Amino acid sequence: MPHRPAQRIGPFALTRTLAWLRLCAIAGQSVAVLVCAWWMQLDIPLLPLLLGIGLLAVFSVFAAWRLRLPWPMSEWETIGHIAADTLVLGYLLYFTGGASNPFITLLLVPIALSAAALSVRAILAVAALAGVAYLILLAWHVPLPMPMHGEDGAHGGFSLHVVGMGVNFVISALLLGFFINRLAHALRVQQLEVQRVRERALRDEGILAIATQAAGAAHELNTPLSTMRTLLPELRREHAGDVTLAEDLALLEGQVDRCRTILREMVAFGKAQLSQEPERLSVDQFIHGCLERFQLLRPEAELGLELDQPTALTVLRTPPGLRHALLNLLNNAADASASCDSNAVMLQVTREAGWLQLCVSDRGPGFDDAADAALLGYSQKQTGLGLGLALAEATAERLNGELTAGNTDQGAKVCLRLPLAVIAEP
Incomplete structure (x- = not known):
């Protein structure tokens, strides 16, 4: 174009x-x-x-x-x-x-x-x-x-x-x-x-520039993480008598392993994006895989799920970016709920009129007004990179879907709607 x-x-x-x-x-x-x-x-x-x-x-x-x-x-x-x-x-x-x-x-x-x-x-x-x-x-x-x-x-x-x-x-x-x-x-x-x-092209260029920087950072971070992963067990053995320090070192070792896992997933995700080969999973397998990943990232979150049986059995040709788009929405919802001293996050998965709808609700302050709800690339959070909604919106447009946002009685609700003709098995 x-x-x-x-x-x-x-x-x-x-x-x-x-x-x-x-x-x-x-x-x-x-x-x-x-x-x-x-x-x-x-x-x-x-x-x-x-x-x-x-x-x-x-x-x-x-x-x-x-x-x-x-x-x-x-x-x-x-x-x-x-x-x-x-x-x-x-x-x-x-x-x-x-x-x-x-x-x-x-x-x-x-x-x-x-x-x-x-x-x-x-x-x-x-x-x-x-x-x-x-x-x-x-x-x-x-x-x-x-x-x-x-x-x-x-x-x-x-x-x-x-x-x-x-x-x-x-x-x-x-x-x-x-x-x-x-x-x-x-x-x-x-x-x-x-x-x-x-x-959309200007936004995608910005996302591509960030992705390029992230790939370089991931490559550079691998060496210091490997060094820390080698030194932390030795420090634990040297200070085995100090219980408090040993606990802190064990926590740091777990965080280093988590960072290495994230970097490996980034590399695997990049390879999957280049190959453009979608995964063939049922909606139930896809959703529970995302939720398991989300619970590892945010163990404090109280996650609720609404998924009916006919929708759960639908087989998807899941593109690589869809999982990360959903995780971004869940992370944003968890952050919004946490700002109001709540850990509640709700995911509703429905299928209607040829569309698969993934709606994420939180117990946060919601959008200031309808204009803010329409600006999906704009983040109201004081922390983070402010890219979650923009990346989710880019994924939705790439799959001929849409991302909508609005307020509920208890917080905000963001829905990712995708056509089954694009993402589902015939």
Whole structure:
């Protein structure tokens, strides 16, 4: 995805708009021809006109089929669709008065739509196509028979032309207003998507920089940890008589082993990320594995779990980052509860409408307001790195999911929602 803002909507959006416009044209042209031939009793070549409308209907079916194909739509292919529409419109106008037909201004509609979606070169090509069609119809056409009114029929012909101009104005206004509004809406949506992708790319670059620093730190920490792991047992043996010091040294030895375990897990997690091979686990196995890891990190936490049997049996293709995202949410919840002298953390796992939902609740102060709840990358904690929610949100977006946050009666609640179509076994 390019990082510069898009300047054009694109050929595909225009071609799709032309497909809908073509259906309106087929209906309007059919009604106009039948009204002129049967109600107004004009002597127009009915069979050639219906043949032209039929050809446009056949091309409309082809265009709809083409839009369903996965191939990218080029500008010149879109110009080809516009050329087909212009050719059929020119064919119909040839048998109905040519340039004197008030509906000749419909040749401007493709130019207006192209100006909102294509490059300058393509717009010039469409304008040249419409100009050539107009010049040909100015020189060669079948005169439109006018109804007789009065002695020479001139007044009747002028009245019919004025009525046609009025109908043409209404049609042009409706078409241009409706379809250009659709193209403008598509442009706004595209600009918002580009902005969101740019923001996510900037955030991911920051996370990648931190991850690079963490990898270097993990590599450098391995040597001093190994040294401490070697010296601590010797110190314990030398000071075996000092019970208090021996207990402190035993605690330090346990913390060193814990640091080494964390570093090994970081290396294993990095290898898993590079291989992109997901683990195949049931929801029950995945959740209990995360909770065991969390209890080792936070033994003081009072963790509650709500997991129904059908959800527990769902088999997941667990991506490497999902476990760490859940652990980050649990750690944040434990910190929030601890700030209010509580150790309670609740995890609710549910499955609904094709989504797996992991909701973590705490007994903390909650978010200050709805704006803070929406800023998931922002941390209110005074300690820590402030990356837990940002990493969890990045994992959710990578898996086409979402991370939502809000307040409850007892604290805060953060939910990680993931589509089962992405993370579950078929």
